[in-house]
Amino acid sequence: MAKKRAKVPRLPEGEIEILEMLWRESAVTIHGAQQALGQPIGYTTVQTRLNRLVDKGLVARTKTRPAQYSAAVTPAEVRERDLETLVERVSSGRVVPLVAHLINRKGVTPEEIAELKALIEQAEHKTTKPKGGKR
Amino acid sequence: MAKKRAKVPRLPEGEIEILEMLWRESAVTIHGAQQALGQPIGYTTVQTRLNRLVDKGLVARTKTRPAQYSAAVTPAEVRERDLETLVERVSSGRVVPLVAHLINRKGVTPEEIAELKALIEQAEHKTTKPKGGKR
DNA sequence: TGCGAATTACGACACTTGTCGTAATACTGC
DNA sequence: GCAGTATTACGACAAGTGTCGTAATTCGCA
Numbered sequence: 340m341a342k343k344r345a346k347v348p349r350l351p352e353g354e355i356e357i358l359e360m361l362w363r364e365s366a367v368t369i370h371g372a373q374q375a376l377g378q379p380i381g382y383t384t385v386q387t388r389l390n391r392l393v394d395k396g397l398v399a400r401t402k403t404r405p406a407q408y409s410a411a412v413t414p415a416e417v418r419e420r421d422l423e424t425l426v427e428r429v430s431s432g433r434v435v436p437l438v439a440h441l442i443n444r445k446g447v448t449p450e451e452i453a454e455l456k457a458l459i460e461q462a463e464h465k466t467t468k469p470k471g472g473k474r
Numbered sequence: 475m476a477k478k479r480a481k482v483p484r485l486p487e488g489e490i491e492i493l494e495m496l497w498r499e500s501a502v503t504i505h506g507a508q509q510a511l512g513q514p515i516g517y518t519t520v521q522t523r524l525n526r527l528v529d530k531g532l533v534a535r536t537k538t539r540p541a542q543y544s545a546a547v548t549p550a551e552v553r554e555r556d557l558e559t560l561v562e563r564v565s566s567g568r569v570v571p572l573v574a575h576l577i578n579r580k581g582v583t584p585e586e587i588a589e590l591k592a593l594i595e596q597a598e599h600k601t602t603k604p605k606g607g608k609r
Numbered sequence: 610t611g612c613g614a615a616t617t618a619c620g621a622c623a624c625t626t627g628t629c630g631t632a633a634t635a636c637t638g639c
Numbered sequence: 640g641c642a643g644t645a646t647t648a649c650g651a652c653a654a655g656t657g658t659c660g661t662a663a664t665t666c667g668c669a
Contacts, residue, residue, distance in 0.1 A: 452598050
């Protein structure tokens with residue numbers, strides 16, 4: 340039986356590729372997956388990759404005849420981990436340097452600046468009066 | 475001969491581990507590397523991993539007798555790539571959602587908020603008056 | 610009910626990575 | 640110059656992943 344995996348370790352690039360496709364498509368058959376991946380990959384290759392993810396508990400498969408595959412982990416779970424790792428790598432866990440990097444990297448549009456300001460505004464409120472922010 | 479690799483693809487966790495060690499130590503012998511890694515890994519294992527990185531052109535090795543190994547890629551190159559990938563994954567290349575995520579993830583201190591404000595201030599100037607934007 | 614097509618199960622093969630052991634080579638102090 | 644040690648080169652093995660081919664099974668329906 341496929342073992343349920345609570346913790347999501349850092350996934351190989353290829354598996355993320357599959358998961359992203361599933362997040363976009365929600366549920367697909369092998370054929371659908373093959374199409375959705377868009378790359379020239381053989382049918383059985385897709386089948387194998389999908390099934391291996393099922394074995395790992397990262398993807399679910401229905402028992403219906405043309406089996407439907409769907410992600411068993413949320414983007415949040417996977418990305419959270421990646422993000423965590425990256426923040427750690429890039430700036431030892433510090434958020435500000437990373438944001439600085441992001442902003443300076445390619446520049447931001449005036450619209451984005453406005454949005455960022457709003458974000459900080461919000462954060463400021465949450466910080467100064469942590470009345471009962473959920474989570 | 476080791477082929478020089480201009481582009482740095484997404485590296486496996488283990489190789490990053492080695493590179494990070496090298497960035498910290500700047501240059502080490504195999505013994506040094508083994509020590510620096512801090513983990514109970516065999517000498518030849520370290521040797522192999524290091525040499526494989528050399529083959530890929532990511533690490534340089536001197537021809538001195540106890541060879542000195544050092545990173546041939548900068549943290550910036552590797553992180554830039556990781557960052558690029560992540561921004562793409564998390565928010566399709568959009569910076570704002572990612573920043574939002576970062577801020578909401580663990581919250582930020584008032585000091586950080588001040589720093590963020592300053593950052594945006596700067597970005598704003600750069601954007602509103604692109605007097606001589608090089609590029 | 611039996612055939613052809615769709616679907617699935619299995620297993621194979623190459624490459625990468627982590628882990629070593631062992632053989633070959635280079636140095637060093639006598 | 641040589642023995643003994645430090646260093647390096649080579650090759651091996653297991654696990655994981657990407658790629659398939661082919662055999663087995665299940666359906667739909669004539």
